[in-house]
Amino acid sequence: MTYLAKPKLHHPSLTQNKACHTRRDYEGRISTLCAGCGHDSISAAIIQACWEMDVEPHRVAKLSGIGCSSKTPDYFLGNSHGFNTVHGRMPSVLTGANLANRELLYLGVSGDGDSASIGIGQFVHVMRRGVNMVYIVENNGVYGLTKGQFSATADQGSTSKKGVVNADSPIDMVSLALQLGATFVARSFSGDKKQLVPLIKAAIAHRGAAFLDVISPCVAFNNHPGSTKSYDYVREHNEAVNRIDVIETKQEITVDFAEGEVVDVEQHDGSVIRLRKLKSDYDATNRIAAMNYVQQHHAKGEVVTGLLYVDSEAGDMHEHINTIDTAFNKLDSKKLCPGIGVLEKINASLR
Amino acid sequence: MSMNPAIEAINDFVVKFANVNGSGSASANELFAKSILRMGVPVSPRNIFPSNIQGLPTWYEVRVTEAGHLGRRGGVDLMVAMNPQTWAADLKEIEPGGYLFYDNSKPIPASRFRDDIHVIGVPLTEICNAAYTDPRQRQLFKNIVYVGALSVLLDIECAVIEKLIAEQYKSKPKLLDSNVQALHMGREYVQKHIPHPIGLRVRRADKVGNRIFLEGNNAAALGAVYGGATVCAWYPITPSSSCAEAFQSYCMKYRVDAETGKNMYAIVQAEDEIASIGMVVGAGWNGARAFTTTSGPGISLMTEFIGLAYMAEIPVTIINVQRGGPSTGMPTRTQQADILSCAYASHGDTKHVLLFPEDPKECFEHAAAALDLADRLQTPIFVMSDLDIGMNQRLCDPLEWDASRSFDRGKVMTAEELESGKEFGRYLDVDGDGIPYRTYPGTHAGKGSFFTRGTTKNAYAGYSEQGPDYLYNVHRLLKKFDTAKNLVPQPVIRKAEKPTPFGAIYFGSTSPAMAEAIEVLESDNQPLDTLRLRAFPFPDSVASFISEHEFVFVVEQNRDAQVRSLLVNEFGIDPAKLVPILHYDGTPITARFIGQAISAAIAATHRCSQKLPEVSTP
Numbered sequence: 001m002t003y004l005a006k007p008k009l010h011h012p013s014l015t016q017n018k019a020c021h022t023r024r025d026y027e028g029r030i031s032t033l034c035a036g037c038g039h040d041s042i043s044a045a046i047i048q049a050c051w052e053m054d055v056e057p058h059r060v061a062k063l064s065g066i067g068c069s070s071k072t073p074d075y076f077l078g079n080s081h082g083f084n085t086v087h088g089r090m091p092s093v094l095t096g097a098n099l100a101n102r103e104l105l106y107l108g109v110s111g112d113g114d115s116a117s118i119g120i121g122q123f124v125h126v127m128r129r130g131v132n133m134v135y136i137v138e139n140n141g142v143y144g145l146t147k148g149q150f151s152a153t154a155d156q157g158s159t160s161k162k163g164v165v166n167a168d169s170p171i172d173m174v175s176l177a178l179q180l181g182a183t184f185v186a187r188s189f190s191g192d193k194k195q196l197v198p199l200i201k202a203a204i205a206h207r208g209a210a211f212l213d214v215i216s217p218c219v220a221f222n223n224h225p226g227s228t229k230s231y232d233y234v235r236e237h238n239e240a241v242n243r244i245d246v247i248e249t250k251q252e253i254t255v256d257f258a259e260g261e262v263v264d265v266e267q268h269d270g271s272v273i274r275l276r277k278l279k280s281d282y283d284a285t286n287r288i289a290a291m292n293y294v295q296q297h298h299a300k301g302e303v304v305t306g307l308l309y310v311d312s313e314a315g316d317m318h319e320h321i322n323t324i325d326t327a328f329n330k331l332d333s334k335k336l337c338p339g340i341g342v343l344e345k346i347n348a349s350l351r
Numbered sequence: 352m353s354m355n356p357a358i359e360a361i362n363d364f365v366v367k368f369a370n371v372n373g374s375g376s377a378s379a380n381e382l383f384a385k386s387i388l389r390m391g392v393p394v395s396p397r398n399i400f401p402s403n404i405q406g407l408p409t410w411y412e413v414r415v416t417e418a419g420h421l422g423r424r425g426g427v428d429l430m431v432a433m434n435p436q437t438w439a440a441d442l443k444e445i446e447p448g449g450y451l452f453y454d455n456s457k458p459i460p461a462s463r464f465r466d467d468i469h470v471i472g473v474p475l476t477e478i479c480n481a482a483y484t485d486p487r488q489r490q491l492f493k494n495i496v497y498v499g500a501l502s503v504l505l506d507i508e509c510a511v512i513e514k515l516i517a518e519q520y521k522s523k524p525k526l527l528d529s530n531v532q533a534l535h536m537g538r539e540y541v542q543k544h545i546p547h548p549i550g551l552r553v554r555r556a557d558k559v560g561n562r563i564f565l566e567g568n569n570a571a572a573l574g575a576v577y578g579g580a581t582v583c584a585w586y587p588i589t590p591s592s593s594c595a596e597a598f599q600s601y602c603m604k605y606r607v608d609a610e611t612g613k614n615m616y617a618i619v620q621a622e623d624e625i626a627s628i629g630m631v632v633g634a635g636w637n638g639a640r641a642f643t644t645t646s647g648p649g650i651s652l653m654t655e656f657i658g659l660a661y662m663a664e665i666p667v668t669i670i671n672v673q674r675g676g677p678s679t680g681m682p683t684r685t686q687q688a689d690i691l692s693c694a695y696a697s698h699g700d701t702k703h704v705l706l707f708p709e710d711p712k713e714c715f716e717h718a719a720a721a722l723d724l725a726d727r728l729q730t731p732i733f734v735m736s737d738l739d740i741g742m743n744q745r746l747c748d749p750l751e752w753d754a755s756r757s758f759d760r761g762k763v764m765t766a767e768e769l770e771s772g773k774e775f776g777r778y779l780d781v782d783g784d785g786i787p788y789r790t791y792p793g794t795h796a797g798k799g800s801f802f803t804r805g806t807t808k809n810a811y812a813g814y815s816e817q818g819p820d821y822l823y824n825v826h827r828l829l830k831k832f833d834t835a836k837n838l839v840p841q842p843v844i845r846k847a848e849k850p851t852p853f854g855a856i857y858f859g860s861t862s863p864a865m866a867e868a869i870e871v872l873e874s875d876n877q878p879l880d881t882l883r884l885r886a887f888p889f890p891d892s893v894a895s896f897i898s899e900h901e902f903v904f905v906v907e908q909n910r911d912a913q914v915r916s917l918l919v920n921e922f923g924i925d926p927a928k929l930v931p932i933l934h935y936d937g938t939p940i941t942a943r944f945i946g947q948a949i950s951a952a953i954a955a956t957h958r959c960s961q962k963l964p965e966v967s968t969p
Contacts, residue, residue: 058800079800092626093630096634097792100638101639125626322612333756
């Protein structure tokens with residue numbers, strides 16, 4: 001971490017977005033994570049994505065569990081309400097918050113310990129329910145805040161900094177999310193901002209459960225040879241299936257691509273995810289194929305990244321349970337209380 | 352036949368039905384109880400059921416009580432023995448001179464009867480086998496046939512039962528006719544073959560008035576609807592599930608927006624109790640009124656979140672329908688044994704607000720009040736119901752609602768207030784009552800946002816590991832708890848006609864048995880002042896009540912005298928002054944038990960005070 005306070009003054013050349021905010025308006029407190037931590041890059045990517053998407057910072061609710069990754073919501077979007085909840089239980093709190101007010105943008109930030117170990121039950125169910133959110137797992141395969149124990153995403157045979165070999169098979173969050181019905185599933189790498197920022201933007205544009213597994217090396221405890229979550233390992237084994245751009249409305253494809261290389265996926269909010277295929281055989285709209293592809297390549301030791309699956313027609317939890325468009329926290333007693341006439345009728349029926 | 356004189360009683364007796372779970376007896380038994388109510392005679396029915404869907408024994412006990420004693424009496428005057436598995440035990444329960452009603456289609460050896468009771472055999476199986484060919488019908492209508500038979504034996508008006516059946520099967524005329532037919536088969540058999548009525552009789556009275564008959568879980572659910580709950584997250588657990596289910600059915604009726612056809616509620620059956628409470632915390636944080644329903648094991652799972660809601664100050668309403676613990680305990684039996692685990696739930700120094708409803712009416716009121724209190728105090732509020740209130744239909748006063756009442760949303764700072772420059776410190780005690788202001792997420796573009804956490808923070812919600820910041824917050828939480836004393840439902844104090852050194856404190860489902868016990872004790876010249884607790888933290892009037900008496904009996908349905916411990920702990924009272932009266936075998940406490948236990952305790956205190964001078968003599 002740095003002890004240097006950020007200067008408060010905004011440089012006049014900082015450009016404003018359509019929400020009249022500069023990038024600085026999307027920043028938070030100074031990070032207390034280690035210098036070089038992948039999580040800080042993800043925070044920067046979230047800031048970039050929100051600024052580019054003209055998101056109003058105060059209309060974002062950022063929620064997290066417990067752990068290094070879960071500390072990060074304090075380090076971006078300082079004008080948003082944040083909630084550092086209980087270890088592994090952010091999904092339920094986010095679900096409840098989303099039920100109370102469907103008008104905000106929900107950003108859940110978690111880690112591999114928080115989501116794949118203690119919180120795997122809640123992770124599973126929040127995906128099943130199709131809660132409209134962006135759920136980011138900052139995945140480093142290790143418990144950082146308690147100094148270097150394996151997490152459930154650590155690959156079998158990978159070693160800890162102290163040389164202990166992990167005997168357990170890993171949980172692949174992406175495969176899990178695909179199987180559970182998440183309607184937007186992506187994987188990226190904290191060291192690849194060009195890939196990560198558009199993926200976060202696309203996840204924001206998506207309505208439904210959007211899941212991003214971001215490999216985010218832990219420089220203190222899991223960046224050594226023998227780790228499969230180190231900067232070097234991920235750079236060497238990164239197999240990106242596509243590159244995406246998020247564009248506001250559909251524009252003509254002007255750059256010259258070979259046929260079949262570019263696919264436009266229109267989102268519920270009218271924006272378009274423009275997918276540029278890097279693997280010609282990869283179809284990001286086929287859930288089963290995505291699951292197979294991810295598993296096959298994982299077996300080869302590769303880290304498949306990119307937009308792995310998207311269903312732009314998906315509904316969310318509110319649609320499934322037919323809730324009113326108004327936020328619940330705006331409904332008053334006139335709307336919610338059936339009144340004394342009804343109560344008298346109920347009394348009469350109970351005699 | 353019996354040598355004992357037959358029990359003679361009008362409108363004051365206990366009938367117990369011994370059935371097999373899943374045999375369809377529940378609705379017939381309810382029909383029996385309701386028909387007596389409709390004759391203007393109060394009844395108090397209780398389900399005594401197993402943790403099972405089909406096959407195990409289940410009982411339904413109806414106390415017929417013109418005097419309006421709605422607690423369990425104990426003892427059985429008429430046993431309707433429909434379950435061969437429990438025959439011997441059921442027979443034992445009958446009071447000498449009482450009655451046994453059974454299906455005599457198959458002969459039973461004389462040795463399996465008692466000679467001090469009156470036996471009434473009706474060939475229910477034979478009657479049904481002759482009338483029906485479908486085995487399911489033979490089984491189901493057997494229940495209605497015995498209701499018919501009992502109605503003649505006990506002088507219950509046939510027209511009343513027919514009317515109830517007509518109401519029940521309004522939309523299913525086929526079922527209506529066949530039920531009425533079965534009723535008459537039972538009636539006709541008794542009219543032809545058995546002397547009737549017997550010594551136990553129902554006589555039309557006017558003692559029910561405008562009272563209503565409903566289960567506490569239903570009433571609590573309705574209270575949540577009236578109190579403005581929009582989010583219910585729950586996990587199925589006996590005996591609380593029917594509360595969330597009742598919330599669902601009331602919402603389907605009363606919470607669908609007329610204009611859009613969309614729901615003004617959300618109900619999530621969560622993956623476990625941890626997720627249930629997590630969702631309630633999330634919704635409460637975001638400004639919706641939210642609640643969960645659960646029982647003891649669920650509370651155990653929820654405790655980490657309860658601590659977070661206490662520390663981060665988030666409104667939460669928990670309806671705890673208590674059952675017998677610990678562990679899985681007695682899942683289908685009643686107890687008041689979660690008092691301490693709720694009052695001090697979670698690690699670290701915590702204290703929570705508990706409400707103690709005495710009947711369905713208070714379940715309704717307390718559920719609605721809990722939602723207001725949660726918002727006002729920004730903390731978890733527990734409604735401490737139990738199986739006895741929650742899952743049994745209970746006669747109580749009609750539900751009331753003040754038309755002018757609106758929800759108390761507590762201290763919520765608005766965008767206008769923030770814009771006008773009003774100071775906002777999320778954990779700042781600006782009013783001296785320990786309650787800070789909060790903002791809903793998304794309120795204002797530049798002001799009022801804060802970071803919520805269970806970690807220590809300063810008054811402006813900034814992360815802090817400083818002792819003074821920690822102390823400021825935990826002392827403010829204590830002050831807030833003190834503020835709660837005057838906001839919660841206040842105790843109900845009743846003075847005996849004569850001055851007495853003895854007081855009794857009780858709460859929750861003990862109420863009807865206690866009321867009856869007081870009558871008995873006073874008629875026995877043992878006057879008793881009473882205080883019915885309705886909430887924790889205990890208001891000062893509770894301490895005064897205790898100090899005004901030499902001995903105070905604390906009547907509870909748990910082993911460890913949990914409320915007594917709370918009283919000793921919170922007021923620093925000499926434990927010797929508080930005499931525990933404890934009932935915890937899973938059955939609801941009875942007036943007989945309370946009366947006997949208090950009489951014995953009074954006698955013991957007399958013996959003690961006689962001894963005291965000897966001890967203190969030098």
